[in-house]
Amino acid sequence: MTISWIAERMPCGCGIRKFAPEETYDIEYCPKHKAAQDLYEAAKVALYWLDNTKKGDTVMADMLRQALAKADGGELLELRLG
Numbered sequence: 001m002t003i004s005w006i007a008e009r010m011p012c013g014c015g016i017r018k019f020a021p022e023e024t025y026d027i028e029y030c031p032k033h034k035a036a037q038d039l040y041e042a043a044k045v046a047l048y049w050l051d052n053t054k055k056g057d058t059v060m061a062d063m064l065r066q067a068l069a070k071a072d073g074g075e076l077l078e079l080r081l082g
């Protein structure tokens with residue numbers, strides 16, 4: 001019989017669930033981190049729209065660019081949509 005428990009919880013709410021006797025683990029994401037991929041894709045679309053409506057030099061566009069660069073590991077990647 002498998003039993004599991006949250007072995008460690010991060011301040012955001014993400015947790016590491018361990019399973020015994022298999023000695024495996026899984027990550028249980030908090031709501032914010034569960035939505036991270038959707039937010040990332042939405043930010044790319046929003047930045048694409050801002051850049052292509054001649055509003056790319058707004059504070060919002062700069063914030064999106066910085067957040068996307070951070071999510072991409074610190075490098076600003078070229079946007080590829082579609």
Ligand SMILES: [Zn+2]
Pocket residue numbers: 010012013014029030031032033
């Ligand atoms: Zn989290």
